[in-house]
Amino acid sequence: MPTHRLSVRNYLGGPGLAPEDLTMVFLMREDDDKSPTSMPTRTVGDAAEDARTVEALGMRSVKVFAGSRVRDGHASQAAAPTGLMARAIKAVKKATPGLLVMTETCVCSHTDSGECWLADERDGSMDLVKTTAVLAAQAVMQAEAGADIVGPAAMIPGSVQAVRDALDDAGHRDVAIMPHLIFESVLYQGYRATMGAAPRSGARAFQIAPGRPETAVHIALEMVREGADVILTEPALHTVDTLVHLKDKLPVPVVPFSVSGEYLRLTDLKENGERDVSGLVEAYTVLKRAGADRIITYGAVDIARRLKPS
Ligand SMILES: NCc1[nH]cc(CCC(=O)O)c1CC(=O)O
Numbered sequence: 001m002p003t004h005r006l007s008v009r010n011y012l013g014g015p016g017l018a019p020e021d022l023t024m025v026f027l028m029r030e031d032d033d034k035s036p037t038s039m040p041t042r043t044v045g046d047a048a049e050d051a052r053t054v055e056a057l058g059m060r061s062v063k064v065f066a067g068s069r070v071r072d073g074h075a076s077q078a079a080a081p082t083g084l085m086a087r088a089i090k091a092v093k094k095a096t097p098g099l100l101v102m103t104e105t106c107v108c109s110h111t112d113s114g115e116c117w118l119a120d121e122r123d124g125s126m127d128l129v130k131t132t133a134v135l136a137a138q139a140v141m142q143a144e145a146g147a148d149i150v151g152p153a154a155m156i157p158g159s160v161q162a163v164r165d166a167l168d169d170a171g172h173r174d175v176a177i178m179p180h181l182i183f184e185s186v187l188y189q190g191y192r193a194t195m196g197a198a199p200r201s202g203a204r205a206f207q208i209a210p211g212r213p214e215t216a217v218h219i220a221l222e223m224v225r226e227g228a229d230v231i232l233t234e235p236a237l238h239t240v241d242t243l244v245h246l247k248d249k250l251p252v253p254v255v256p257f258s259v260s261g262e263y264l265r266l267t268d269l270k271e272n273g274e275r276d277v278s279g280l281v282e283a284y285t286v287l288k289r290a291g292a293d294r295i296i297t298y299g300a301v302d303i304a305r306r307l308k309p310s
């Protein structure tokens with residue numbers, strides 16, 4: 001019979017969270033963009049101070065998402081060296097050179113369709129060659145701006161390999177790749193609305209159906225074969241079984257991304273506008289128990305503040 005005595009519980013502790021387990025998410029917006037959003041966003045002007053806060057709280061990394069104002073059928077601004085993503089990466093690196101900068105590499109915040117792929121001009125079908133070329137260029141741009149780990153998120157077969165080749169050709173052998181392994185989910189709405197990245201077709205072509213976990217293992221293995229250094233899984237809580245399987249089968253770390261819907265549903269808005277993150281702390285302890293190597297979350301700063309004895 002396991003003990004319930006407080007003295008023993010206090011003595012043992014458990015797989016508690018530590019700040020360095022957490023990666024903070026930065027959703028970027030332009031300085032003069034005042035539109036209300038359901039998810040927290042920040043400007044390039046905010047980025048330096050926010051990055052210093054992240055570092056001071058004991059975290060070692062941020063993951064940056066950024067779209068562009070001009071959106072078109074070619075995602076023509078996706079790899080712009082003066083775009084919001086490049087400016088955000090530079091601002092963080094300048095303020096906190098030791099903070100690891102990870103990015104999302106995808107075109108859905110750069111296309112007028114909100115899709116993660118570019119369409120063939122003649123018939124509107126997916127043009128994977130063109131899409132892959134843009135992803136590769138985008139990854140190189142992010143690396144040149146100072147990103148440490150890029151994150152192809154369209155799940156297009158061959159895109160991880162294409163990104164690896166492009167990075168190597170551009171001399172960025174040290175820049176790593178953490179592709180997103182994404183299940184279809186209703187939990188992305190807050191992100192899509194905030195970033196203006198809702199797919200016109202209503203669906204993401206390559207995301208994994210929740211009923212097909214074996215597909216996830218297969219795709220993750222392919223990603224590793226193509227050059228993935230780490231695998232990101234999302235949504236975090238809806239893929240815990242996959243996390244456990246992957247930890248067993250993959251030679252690379254696995255990092256769950258706790259997405260917008262998890263943040264919005266598992267936190268409580270307090271009267272002062274802050275969010276009570278105790279639900280997230282509970283959830284991430286589960287993830288850690290299940291084998292998560294790190295956890296990417298919008299709540300990282302608030303959680304780290306709670307963890308830090310003040
Ligand atoms: N484009 C892939 C991508 N990049 C970020 C998210 C969601 C992140 C979140 O909800 O926090 C998604 C999924 C999607 O749009 O289908």
Ligand SMILES: [Zn+2]
Pocket residue numbers: 106107108109115116153154
């Ligand atoms: Zn996308």
